Amino acid sequence: MPGVTLHGEDVGRWLTTQRRDFSKLNEEQQRRLGKLGVKPQKAVRAGKIPAKAAVASGPGTGGGAFHKSLEALAQYIAREGRLPGRGVVQVLSDGTEHRTGIWIGSVKGRRDRLDQAQLAALAELGVDWAR
Template identity: 55%
Template sequence: MDWQRCYVGLDALLEAGNTLEDVQPGVTYRGDDIGRWAARQTRDWAQLNTEQRRRLEELGVRPQAAVRAQKLPARGAAKAGAGKGTEAFKRGVEALRQYIAREGTTVVGRQHAEELPDGTSVRLGVFLSNHKSRRDRLSEDQLAALAGLGLEWAA
């Protein structure tokens, strides 16, 4: 039942215009971390049954080895700023902007989830922690967006 619910969530996120690249751990749908679930499916592909694999492949999900092979050539270009303005990052910035407007601070608890007006939920604490620890991989535009919201570590 959990698998089916998460599958429906992934399908809904994709139908809403997101790409698989946008659905990273921390992206939720109706309370389920669909990004984490999707990553687990690609990692544990061999443990899935034939029908689960077929359904995931229809959505464009592939086993982890295939995902890595597709991403490797793009990583060098990504550091230069190409393709790094993902929808997931934009949602995270929108959620942070909303949080700051309401709370007046950039201090966010790790478990805090921010609900956006479109109904999606962003695990804001996780978003900030992940981006702070990976700031060396962010584009200049992404760092500028975060610094513009008052995050000193992004300046």
């Protein structure tokens, strides 16, 4: 989880780097990380959104992507005590990365399409425009 430090090292950031640069590691490093359950990050071509992230969220779609992003937002607020800036990327415990800062702006732009439960969840986290 980002923000958790051990001997001054941000463990979440370190883990993200290991996953991203997995192919650059030697075989022994890859083996050891594999024993811990760490897998390489799937490559994403520039300008392409992974299919899983492209799934719509909101009323009638199950809202899975919305809830994952909401979880990322809640983690960030719990750690930092404020809403994220635009460039914030939050890594969840399952290793998925969420562009939390961009997401909150995007959701604000389409708030008229959010259902009451989604608005209430955002308001509970202190998002003023969701009230």
